[in-house]
Amino acid sequence: MRSEDILKTVxxxxxxxxxxxAVTMGISLLDCHRADAKQxxxxxxxxxxxxxxxxxxxxxxxxxxxxxxxxxxxxxVTPIAHVGAGFDAAGFIHIAHALDEAATLVGIDILGxxxxxxxxxxxxxxxxxxxxIPEALSTTQKICSSVNVGSTxxxxxxxxxxxLGQVIKELSERSAGSGGFAAAKFVVFTNQxxxxxxxxxxxxxxxxxxxxINVGVSGPGVIARALERRIANDGAENLGLHDLAEExxxxxxxxxxxxxxxxxxxxxxLKIPFGxxxxxxxxxxxxxxxxxxxxxxxxxxxxGAPGTTAIVAMLNDAVKKGGAFASQSxxxxxxxxxxxxxxxxxxxxxxxxxxxxxxxxxxxxxxxxGLDMIAIPGSVDAATISAIIADEMAIGMINGKTTAVRLIxxxxxxxxxxxxxxxxFGESTIAPVRSVGKSGRFIAFGGKIPAxxxxxxx
Amino acid sequence: MSTQSIEYIISITSQxxxxxxxxxxxxxxxxxxxxADSRQSVMCxxxxxxxxxxxxxxxxxxxxxxxxxxxxQKSSTPLNILVNSIDGPLTSSDNLENRYVLTASGAxxxxxxxxxxxxxxKHQINILDLSTTLSHGEFVMMLEVDLSRCTxxxxxxxxxxxxxxxxxxxxxxxxxxxxxxxxxxxxPIRPKREQ
Numbered sequence: 108m109r110s111e112d113i114l115k116t117v118x119x120x121x122x123x124x125x126x127x128x129a130v131t132m133g134i135s136l137l138d139c140h141r142a143d144a145k146q147x148x149x150x151x152x153x154x155x156x157x158x159x160x161x162x163x164x165x166x167x168x169x170x171x172x173x174x175x176x177x178x179x180x181x182x183x184v185t186p187i188a189h190v191g192a193g194f195d196a197a198g199f200i201h202i203a204h205a206l207d208e209a210a211t212l213v214g215i216d217i218l219g220x221x222x223x224x225x226x227x228x229x230x231x232x233x234x235x236x237x238x239x240i241p242e243a244l245s246t247t248q249k250i251c252s253s254v255n256v257g258s259t260x261x262x263x264x265x266x267x268x269x270x271l272g273q274v275i276k277e278l279s280e281r282s283a284g285s286g287g288f289a290a291a292k293f294v295v296f297t298n299q300x301x302x303x304x305x306x307x308x309x310x311x312x313x314x315x316x317x318x319x320i321n322v323g324v325s326g327p328g329v330i331a332r333a334l335e336r337r338i339a340n341d342g343a344e345n346l347g348l349h350d351l352a353e354e355x356x357x358x359x360x361x362x363x364x365x366x367x368x369x370x371x372x373x374x375x376x377l378k379i380p381f382g383x384x385x386x387x388x389x390x391x392x393x394x395x396x397x398x399x400x401x402x403x404x405x406x407x408x409x410x411g412a413p414g415t416t417a418i419v420a421m422l423n424d425a426v427k428k429g430g431a432f433a434s435q436s437x438x439x440x441x442x443x444x445x446x447x448x449x450x451x452x453x454x455x456x457x458x459x460x461x462x463x464x465x466x467x468x469x470x471x472x473x474x475x476x477g478l479d480m481i482a483i484p485g486s487v488d489a490a491t492i493s494a495i496i497a498d499e500m501a502i503g504m505i506n507g508k509t510t511a512v513r514l515i516x517x518x519x520x521x522x523x524x525x526x527x528x529x530x531x532f533g534e535s536t537i538a539p540v541r542s543v544g545k546s547g548r549f550i551a552f553g554g555k556i557p558a559x560x561x562x563x564x565x
Numbered sequence: 566m567s568t569q570s571i572e573y574i575i576s577i578t579s580q581x582x583x584x585x586x587x588x589x590x591x592x593x594x595x596x597x598x599x600x601a602d603s604r605q606s607v608m609c610x611x612x613x614x615x616x617x618x619x620x621x622x623x624x625x626x627x628x629x630x631x632x633x634x635x636x637x638q639k640s641s642t643p644l645n646i647l648v649n650s651i652d653g654p655l656t657s658s659d660n661l662e663n664r665y666v667l668t669a670s671g672a673x674x675x676x677x678x679x680x681x682x683x684x685x686x687k688h689q690i691n692i693l694d695l696s697t698t699l700s701h702g703e704f705v706m707m708l709e710v711d712l713s714r715c716t717x718x719x720x721x722x723x724x725x726x727x728x729x730x731x732x733x734x735x736x737x738x739x740x741x742x743x744x745x746x747x748x749x750x751x752x753p754i755r756p757k758r759e760q
Contacts, residue, residue, distance in 0.1 A: 108666075108741075110696040112748040113707045117668050117737060119747070171722065173743040361747040368746040371754055435752075 144198030148205030272493030359429030385439030399452025411462030442475025
């Protein structure tokens with residue numbers, strides 16, 4: 108083995124924030140439905156603790172063998188609307204508390220799957236689950252929730268979109284003491300994947316194994332440093348964007364390989380199938396771990412200025428190309444994330460006004476995964492939030508990709524004020540929302556935006 | 566080749582110049598020696614080679630030494646040559662299960678290598694490969710090591726933390742597979758390991 112390869116690898120891990128962002132165990136809970144919510148909850152706790160009892164310990168053991176940190180150990184479960192179908196909202200809340208208890212018992216960071224898919228229509232179970240979300244998320248610690256409201260095949264369920272605008276408002280108001288933090292644990296999707304290891308949108312889809320290990324890699328810091336080195340060595344005047352795309356691709360290969368190796372080892376130790384590596388570039392609020400920083404290195408003096416969307420498109424594509432070759436099976440969201448609060452450079456760009464909701468929306472049409480972790484004024488009405496969701500869902504539906512919305516209306520605060528959620532959830536200035544209150548008539552129509560035509564592509 | 570053959574380890578050091586490999590390998594071929602494995606390296610213009618070769622039973626160690634001495638006499642640079650017969654079975658360093666990479670970095674100081682090597686001796690760690698370099702003004706030592714004789718890898722890890730602290734070094738112990746995974750095309754996944 109060449110000593111420069113050894114040195115480069117050690118530096119990626121020690122100095123450039125290379126880690127495995129999430130090892131997520133997907134567990135099917137379809138067989139846990141019982142006569143009542145109490146018994147169902149017991150069955151859920153029993154099943155989760157049986158399968159995930161050694162998850163954290165195994166991740167730590169393998170992480171130490173390679174000296175590569177596994178930052179989060181998580182669980183995703185069958186969308187609970189299926190598991191609890193037939194129970195009322197109170198029954199669902201009982202299940203939410205059981206999930207929280209199970210998550211604590213096995214020592215994981217977070218559990219996703221308090222979820223429903225209503226793209227085509229709403230069942231009674233879906234309705235009860237959605238009604239229970241505000242209380243469920245504001246009375247639990249580790250539970251994340253998501254609702255899929257649209258798909259390229261089904262269109263967008265606008266009744267659900269209208270309702271979820273109210274749910275987000277309620278989540279924020281119930282957690283006013285923590286800046287509306289409960290809303291950060293809830294995300295609305297179009298084309299939601301069933302193998303995504305990232306939160307808040309992780310679910311264990313109905314087409315999955317009984318139990319599976321999925322892995323989310325990280326590494327914006329590694330890519331930023333590789334680009335800086337390349338530019339310093341060769342000189343910016345001697346490099347084209349294609350050279351930089353190639354550098355990203357090679358680095359993405361290395362980053363993905365870490366996830367692939369660790370994920371497959373964890374799965375093998377636990378004797379369960381390995382699912383996918385999610386190739387997403389996931390930033391953290393830590394210095395040197397930012398997707399926005401990569402945009403600056405690639406030539407933007409202000410994130411959000413013209414050119415930002417093109418850069419994100421190139422970055423996203425290069426990451427996929429490098430990662431796809433590094434992994435046996437790729438899935439989940441797989442793209443560059445732009446979660447504002449969780450990315451120091453993006454949060455700065457929102458603070459100084461160069462980056463706004465509209466540009467973020469444009470960027471999400473070429474990257475993963477949507478309007479993510481954006482703090483907005485608490486005064487924005489539910490219908491306007493629903494309309495923002497509808498716009499983002501339309502991008503996903505028409506382009507056949509996953510899009511999502513995770514907005515946090517911060518109670519009592521207006522645009523330009525500051526909110527901090529702590530830890531990996533980060534902090535940000537509250538982004539202005541333009542033309543508030545002008546979308547009410549559109550949202551009031553409800554019904555459905557029909558599925559798009561699949562020819563005449565323009 | 567006859568079925569009966571004897572294996573030798575031959576090492577050569579010299580100032581580097583064109584033709585050393587040719588002269589040595591030709592001399593060995595004249596004695597019907599078959600080169601099975603070899604490594605060479607050049608550092609600051611100084612050449613070193615180690616090779617494993619097998620010879621028919623009739624060729625003695627003295628004959629090989631005499632042949633190589635002829636090469637030395639004709640050589641424009643003096644060659645330091647050592648010939649050793651291999652006694653006992655060949656030991657292989659193919660134990661990939663327990664192969665780790667230990668990197669130690671810190672200020673360049675007298676006794677750096679000795680201290681790290683001393684740690685390895687104390688914990689029954691066999692060094693398979695060693696290289697050192699300067700990186701960002703720090704001295705970096707990279708060792709490929711075999712931990713199969715250690716009683717507890719976790720014990721080594723704990724001891725390593727103390728060792729690093731006491732000697733003001735950053736030391737990292739990582740399984741060899743992670744380096745293969747990020748630098749090579751194929752992923753090093755093997756059947757489940759014994760714990």
